[in-house]
Amino acid sequence: MTRTEQPVRAAGRPRSERAERAIVEATLDLLAAESGVAGVSIEAVAARAGVGKTTIYRRWPNKEALIVHALGEAKAPMVEPSGGSVRGDLLELARTIGAERQRKYARCFWNVVGGAEKHPELYARYRQDVIEPRREVIRGVLRRGVERGELRADLDLEIGVMMFVGTLANRTPQEPFPEGHAEAVVDTLLRGIGAPGA
Amino acid sequence: MTRTEQPVRAAGRPRSERAERAIVEATLDLLAAESGVAGVSIEAVAARAGVGKTTIYRRWPNKEALIVHALGEAKAPMVEPSGGSVRGDLLELARTIGAERQRKYARCFWNVVGGAEKHPELYARYRQDVIEPRREVIRGVLRRGVERGELRADLDLEIGVMMFVGTLANRTPQEPFPEGHAEAVVDTLLRGIGAPGA
Secondary structure: OOHHHOOOOOOOHHHHHHHHHHHHHHHHHHHHOOOHHHHOOHHHHHHHHOOOHHHHHOOOOOHHHHHHHHHHHHOOOOOOOOOOOHHHHHHHHHHHHHHHOOOOOHHHHHHHHHOOOOOHHHHHHHHHHHHHHHHHHHHHHHHHHHHOOOEOOOOOHHHHHHHHHHHHHOOOOOOOOOOOHHHHHHHHHHHOOEOOOO | OOHHHOOOOOOOHHHHHHHHHHHHHHHHHHHHOOOHHHHOOHHHHHHHHOOOHHHHHOOOOOHHHHHHHHHHHHOOOOOOOOOOOHHHHHHHHHHHHHHHOOOOOHHHHHHHHHOOOOOHHHHHHHHHHHHHHHHHHHHHHHHHHHHOOOEOOOOOHHHHHHHHHHHHHOOOOOOOOOOOHHHHHHHHHHHOOEOOOO
């Protein structure tokens, strides 16, 4: 047994970090399966991660808290864009969202949103802890655009966020964006589909 | 036994229509459950509908054909809008889509799209037989708008369809549209979010 494989209860951190990583990955693997939220239980996560149930309960009071934590880990942080122009910022955000679509765990999010009716509290926590901070980054870009006169003064920020996120999401799951897609979406969003002066 | 409850093999139609309705409903009930596509089997549908498996196989060669047929039955037909103006037509379509969100079977569609990676052939048939005819109605409204000069001459029709459908879908599943939502989406889509001349 090498040094790193020894139980190191006192030093603790590396081992507990490995356990946490295994628990989060087991949760996401189970959540990505076809049974979705219904297939995740503390028992199943413990078995898959190779840890005892107590190790999980020490950190997360219940399955819902564990799932919301794991979903937060699976999303790339929505990095504040550079702030040069609204168009440039939206393109940066669109490319981040595009890259995420190809990640292994995209199906987890789908299952949680699809399970909203059956697991409303889990869905509400997911919205609040994982989705809302990301939407706030997008909202901030639009808000600054309105303030600087780049966007319409009467823009409804929520409609703007839905239009940006919803358009990018309206594709076959996990299919990568085609070349030029982010630009086409952002430019159509900015100019609108109506003829000028029509 | 009353007359209508008798087996009427020769006259046939009313009884076979009842059986078909029961089979379609059983399929949608199973598909709407958390296990989604994985929970639908000819055995389970037969048991739930109270018919023999042969009755199902007589009509549908396999589970995929049955699911695609049932999904087609569950969507309201996308009625060709009246054609007065693009704005009016898009509002009509948006209200149809909004009304559908509250239907019992919304979850079925979510499960089939979420299962795209696992059941790619089913997803492809669903896209082709159920979704594509609906998108073609929307595409037709946009195409006529371009021809009549109401929409930008350089509009990418596919981006336009994604923007319309995706924005409307970017809400909590089954949550009804708030008052004025269809108008806000259609008007933002037409005018764009960018300041005029910015």
